[in-house]
Amino acid sequence: MPDPTDKQRKRSRVHQLMEAACGNAVRPGPAVSELVLDGIGKRYGETVALRAASLSFTPGIHTILGENGSGKSTMLKILSGVVSPSEGRLLLDGREITAGSPRQMQDRGLSTVFQEVFIAPHRTVADNIFLGTNGFVRRVLSKTQTRAAAERLLGLLARFPIDPGAPAGSLPLAAQQIVVIARAFARLPSILLLDEATAALDYADRDRVFETVEDYARAGAVVIFISHRLEEVKRLSDRVTVLRNGHLVETLRREAVSSQRLLDLMAPEAHLHAD
């Protein structure tokens, strides 16, 4: 009988293909078992974007659901070290940390796909995927390695062909979105954050990304997936936290998730809009 802990430690498809392309040159993020927000809040002048949020993230897929303006991106930017909180603490495996900069959080094994698609338009797709990976690789990757890794990652994530040698700015938005998702995976993060990362993708194109994310989480990563779409939240969530007006309303386990319950939590006053 296989030991269930062995199964948990099974390497993800992304880990396997990165190793096939780059050997052990890419260093996987350090293992993480818990990331905690303790009373984290953020104010922008009069606007309270996030109010004293306390929440624990563990391996698996934890989705954050909420309408526009509910504070989802603010939470993710705080975790990514882009925005500093007005109050509260962050703890990584029980130790208080300061998310002083994106670089600092990346060094702790965290990768983020931001809601805005950031690419260097004149650089190639392969260069964009390996942009800023200096600290993650043990030695400089050759052009052959980055190209092979880019090709494999894109093949895993997209149903349509994307040329790793094309200037990233020449691609349609959907392909650019795949490129930034591939960039986040290429760092082999222990904590992967995705903010509305499939917004520019067709329904059919999202499926590949979801499968890759599910497989990655099963191999032991903490995945935080932000969305305002019920369907993807229902599909992906091991746990879901609903935000409303900067308030953390409730966290549900997968078994407790239903469309009606999520809608009630998200926008209790908007019942008539349900399905």
Ligand SMILES: Nc1ncnc2c1ncn2[C@@H]1O[C@H](COP(=O)(O)OP(=O)(O)O)[C@@H](O)[C@H]1O
């Ligand atoms: N840089 C900023 N300056 C001022 N207000 C902001 C800023 N970023 C976000 N907000 C406000 O904070 C609230 C939450 O925004 P956000 O976290 O982007 O929500 P969501 O991602 O759920 O749509 C909104 O009212 C938004 O207008």
Ligand SMILES: [Mg+2]
């Ligand atoms: Mg947002």
